[in-house]
Amino acid sequence: MMSSAAAAPIRVLIVDDNRTNLMLMEMLVAKLGTCEILGFTSAAAAIEGLREQSFDVGIIDYQMPEVDGIELIRRIRQDSRFTSTPIVMVTVDQDTSVKMAALEAGAVEFLEKPIEPVEFGVRIRNLMRLSEALKNLADHAAWLRGAVDKATAALRWREEEIIERLSRASGYKDRETTFHTKRMARYCSILARELGLPEEFCRDIQLAAPMHDIGKVGISDDILMKNGPLSEGERSAMSAHTNIGADILSGSECDLLQLAAEIARTHHERWDGLGYPAALKGNSIPLSGRIAAIADVFDALTCERPYKEAWSFDRAFSYVVEQAGAQFDPACVAAFERCREAIKEVMHSFSDRGSMAA
Ligand SMILES: [Fe+2]
Ligand SMILES: [Fe+2]
Numbered sequence: 001m002m003s004s005a006a007a008a009p010i011r012v013l014i015v016d017d018n019r020t021n022l023m024l025m026e027m028l029v030a031k032l033g034t035c036e037i038l039g040f041t042s043a044a045a046a047i048e049g050l051r052e053q054s055f056d057v058g059i060i061d062y063q064m065p066e067v068d069g070i071e072l073i074r075r076i077r078q079d080s081r082f083t084s085t086p087i088v089m090v091t092v093d094q095d096t097s098v099k100m101a102a103l104e105a106g107a108v109e110f111l112e113k114p115i116e117p118v119e120f121g122v123r124i125r126n127l128m129r130l131s132e133a134l135k136n137l138a139d140h141a142a143w144l145r146g147a148v149d150k151a152t153a154a155l156r157w158r159e160e161e162i163i164e165r166l167s168r169a170s171g172y173k174d175r176e177t178t179f180h181t182k183r184m185a186r187y188c189s190i191l192a193r194e195l196g197l198p199e200e201f202c203r204d205i206q207l208a209a210p211m212h213d214i215g216k217v218g219i220s221d222d223i224l225m226k227n228g229p230l231s232e233g234e235r236s237a238m239s240a241h242t243n244i245g246a247d248i249l250s251g252s253e254c255d256l257l258q259l260a261a262e263i264a265r266t267h268h269e270r271w272d273g274l275g276y277p278a279a280l281k282g283n284s285i286p287l288s289g290r291i292a293a294i295a296d297v298f299d300a301l302t303c304e305r306p307y308k309e310a311w312s313f314d315r316a317f318s319y320v321v322e323q324a325g326a327q328f329d330p331a332c333v334a335a336f337e338r339c340r341e342a343i344k345e346v347m348h349s350f351s352d353r354g355s356m357a358a
Helices: 019-031 042-053 069-077 096-105 117-173 178-194 199-211 214-218 232-239 241-249 253-268 287-302 313-320 330-338 340-349
Strands: 010-015 034-039 057-061 088-090 109-112
Touching: 010 019, 010 042, 010 117, 019 034, 019 117, 034 042, 042 069, 042 109, 042 214, 057 069, 057 117, 069 088, 069 096, 088 096, 088 117, 109 117, 117 178, 117 199, 117 214, 117 253, 178 199, 178 287, 178 330, 178 340, 199 232, 199 253, 199 287, 214 241, 214 253, 232 241, 241 253, 253 287, 253 330, 287 313, 287 340, 313 340
Parallel strands: 010 034, 010 057, 057 088, 088 109
Antiparallel strands: none
């Protein structure tokens, strides 16, 4: 809730070159309650004073030497602190063109000289109330903005937590290590950034990519844990993990889960159309899938498996480069090549053998 701290005194600016009038108005304003009065006898002095100080209600005389009241109001309104602060203009002038000019400059009220104390009191009190209402409105708007930002951040945090836990769950069934998914996710965000994609996407792909193999929860352990090469039938059963994963993740309103579903479905598609599950070709494969394909394969190659040695960084890197236009999107491979050092750093920072360095 908004704080209900004790109300600060209302600051009233009064500008009149006639000292007697200025003193009279100061006295009348002081009678209206807890006020702080800023009195000036010239526009120049007021402008100088407002550099350091602020006000809530302004009372400005029209006829002043050098800079008149209308020009002073105009200058005050140029200051972003005072664009809607109530200002009343004091004038003897009955001329409507003066009043029109004052309204255009930003005056909201007029008071006529000689000042009639009762009318002055009522009008200034009304402006004080208006000023308070405006301030409360601004405070409320700021509080609302803060509350919305907080709620959005909490929602986002919960989405990220759910995703993190889903990724953890999928890790229990998949013999690929947690570090595989972490590295693979980082490669994805490095590639996305290099491709000039929006920062939000680069962050999201890093969060969504670890779930690319979540569909393996639907594959039998005999196939998943088999040490030798898979038979034709086993391979086709295994390839179902893409659609199973997409099925688990799709249909959500959460952007992150939608992206995760897209990656799960398409990370085994190939640029040349020889991939699975839909044999999509070229740009008909979503960009997230084209990025994830490189990240996933590169990391799998550099990892040791019961049935294969870990490839060296150079060998796996060359493989990705050779597959440009065949297995992988050439534009993504070009970005991958430009990020060679960053990729190498991630590979060494999240080693399966050692502890996570970052
Ligand atoms: Fe996969
Ligand atoms: Fe993978």
